[in-house]
Amino acid sequence: MHELSIATAIVEQAGEIARADGAGDVSSVTVRVGELAGVVPDALHFAFEVARDGTALAAARLVVERVPAQAWCGECAEEFALGMPPFFWCPRCDRPSRELRSGRELEITGVEAVPVPP
Numbered sequence: 001m002h003e004l005s006i007a008t009a010i011v012e013q014a015g016e017i018a019r020a021d022g023a024g025d026v027s028s029v030t031v032r033v034g035e036l037a038g039v040v041p042d043a044l045h046f047a048f049e050v051a052r053d054g055t056a057l058a059a060a061r062l063v064v065e066r067v068p069a070q071a072w073c074g075e076c077a078e079e080f081a082l083g084m085p086p087f088f089w090c091p092r093c094d095r096p097s098r099e100l101r102s103g104r105e106l107e108i109t110g111v112e113a114v115p116v117p118p
């Protein structure tokens with residue numbers, strides 16, 4: 001399952017970020033997932049529960065922020081939503097767009113750590 005390798009990478013990276021901040025356990029991790037990233041959020045949540053086992057993220061919550069796929073139309077100087085399945089034609093002028101502006105994101109945007117007692 002492809003989501004499991006992604007979830008494992010998220011757990012490793014979030015753990016490293018927390019360690020770099022001098023924190024121990026992670027309480028929540030937020031990821032941005034584009035519509036075209038090829039990741040199914042439900043599968044990612046499930047994979048995360050498997051991947052976090054026995055790590056600093058064992059009690060962490062996964063927050064998935066979906067990013068809609070947007071393309072740019074140079075003729076109209078406007079962004080438009082591609083929708084699902086993605087359709088690369090501008091709905092205003094009916095010309096194809098070759099410029100994807102968003103939708104391929106797969107990144108950690110936030111790691112919250114459990115506060116360490118002084």
Ligand SMILES: [Zn+2]
Binds near residue numbers: 073074
């Ligand atoms: Zn257009």
